[in-house]
Amino acid sequence: MTESTNITWHDSEVTKEERQKLNGHKSAVLWFTGLSGSGKSTLSVEVEKQLHHKGLRTYRLDGDNIRHGLNKNLGFSPEDRTENIRRIGEVSRLMVDAGVLTLSAFISPYKEDRDQVRELLPDGEFLEVYVECSLEECENRDPKGLYQKARAGEIKGFTGIDAPYEAPEKPELTVNTTTASIEESAGQIIDYLAGNGYIQAAAEK
Amino acid sequence: MTESTNITWHDSEVTKEERQKLNGHKSAVLWFTGLSGSGKSTLSVEVEKQLHHKGLRTYRLDGDNIRHGLNKNLGFSPEDRTENIRRIGEVSRLMVDAGVLTLSAFISPYKEDRDQVRELLPDGEFLEVYVECSLEECENRDPKGLYQKARAGEIKGFTGIDAPYEAPEKPELTVNTTTASIEESAGQIIDYLAGNGYIQAAAEK
Numbered sequence: 001m002t003e004s005t006n007i008t009w010h011d012s013e014v015t016k017e018e019r020q021k022l023n024g025h026k027s028a029v030l031w032f033t034g035l036s037g038s039g040k041s042t043l044s045v046e047v048e049k050q051l052h053h054k055g056l057r058t059y060r061l062d063g064d065n066i067r068h069g070l071n072k073n074l075g076f077s078p079e080d081r082t083e084n085i086r087r088i089g090e091v092s093r094l095m096v097d098a099g100v101l102t103l104s105a106f107i108s109p110y111k112e113d114r115d116q117v118r119e120l121l122p123d124g125e126f127l128e129v130y131v132e133c134s135l136e137e138c139e140n141r142d143p144k145g146l147y148q149k150a151r152a153g154e155i156k157g158f159t160g161i162d163a164p165y166e167a168p169e170k171p172e173l174t175v176n177t178t179t180a181s182i183e184e185s186a187g188q189i190i191d192y193l194a195g196n197g198y199i200q201a202a203a204e205k
Numbered sequence: 206m207t208e209s210t211n212i213t214w215h216d217s218e219v220t221k222e223e224r225q226k227l228n229g230h231k232s233a234v235l236w237f238t239g240l241s242g243s244g245k246s247t248l249s250v251e252v253e254k255q256l257h258h259k260g261l262r263t264y265r266l267d268g269d270n271i272r273h274g275l276n277k278n279l280g281f282s283p284e285d286r287t288e289n290i291r292r293i294g295e296v297s298r299l300m301v302d303a304g305v306l307t308l309s310a311f312i313s314p315y316k317e318d319r320d321q322v323r324e325l326l327p328d329g330e331f332l333e334v335y336v337e338c339s340l341e342e343c344e345n346r347d348p349k350g351l352y353q354k355a356r357a358g359e360i361k362g363f364t365g366i367d368a369p370y371e372a373p374e375k376p377e378l379t380v381n382t383t384t385a386s387i388e389e390s391a392g393q394i395i396d397y398l399a400g401n402g403y404i405q406a407a408a409e410k
Binding site: 012013014018019022023045048049052055057058059060061065069070073083087090091093094095097098099100120 | 217218219223224227228250253254257260262263264265266270274275278288292295296298299300302303304305325
């Protein structure tokens with residue numbers, strides 16, 4: 001009978017746990033949040049590289065592959081910013097379900113938006129990484145010249161200048177890129193993953 | 206200097222090709238399209254199971270994990286149906302970029318929508334699988350009782366009844382679930398992947 005066959009097949013769907021077992025590590029999203037210029041993107045690239053070289057399955061979500069693709073029909077109004085983070089959260093959830101250690105690097109300035117992403121993920125699979133860096137330091141770095149444009153009024157609603165950044169209250173991890181190098185901060189994150197059983201402490205390819 | 210360091214780090218991002226090498230297989234999306242009741246979902250579950258048991262990295266996108274998550278703010282108007290498929294296409298693209306053999310099972314009745322997803326993916330990474338099954342047979346199966354409701358006018362705009370289904374003109378693969386069993390159809394798809402170099406012919410876990 002077709003209907004009962006259907007049900008049987010669906011019972012045997014491949015699960016997240018089976019994918020994690022195949023991969024030899026747990027999956028979770030490392031959610032990097034911080035000011036523009038704080039080093040989120042650079043740090044997430046470095047952490048992904050180190051995880052990949054250990055033979056782990058990784059993927060990185062950032063402005064490049066999201067804003068020009070999935071979220072290309074969103075602008076920068078408050079509603080669109082919230083929807084932007086919601087969709088990234090949902091994609092992160094799917095990636096984690098696929099067994100992938102996912103690194104999402106977005107300013108994500110609003111606590112409420114980040115908390116909604118946390119709610120989407122099972123316990124322990126949303127790891128908030130606060131990339132702490134003073135506004136002064138970020139503005140000194142200004143790698144893309146965006147702070148200069150924001151100060152000149154050429155960009156409106158720029159986080160830290162004329163839009164708020166709400167720092168995480170209880171992030172799983174805080175790294176400070178003013179006082180620590182990218183390599184040190186990456187090491188801190190890898191140690192957290194190993195120390196909390198997400199990856200094997202001595203896992204090598 | 207921060208700016209040049211930034212550039213250097215970004216040059217060393219992990220690539221799709223490196224992920225595929227780690228996985229030992231190529232990545233692509235198997236895009237299952239067909240009428241409600243044609244067997245798309247059942248077939249995609251079976252194919253994923255077989256690929257997973259070969260030790261390959263897989264993920265399946267379907268109504269359950271999309272309509273209640275990423276696309277929960279979409280309805281069933283023509284515009285929303287198009288946006289639904291567009292987002293699924295974008296997520297498929299990200300999954301394929303992550304090195305994952307992705308199975309997307311959605312009616313996706315409009316040729317234009319499917320072709321737009323094809324355009325999103327690099328050549329050879331969108332594999333359209335036409336799950337062929339006569340309307341009569343689908344209506345006989347009616348596993349969820351949806352055709353009955355559509356015929357009674359309780360569901361409007363139901364594909365095959367009062368909304369069109371545009372069959373693929375040049376799908377990479379056609380399977381016919383009226384004449385072949387789910388196991389046979391799954392075998393046909395696995396053979397295609399092996400015969401075209403996506404996976405190893407004798408790949409075992």
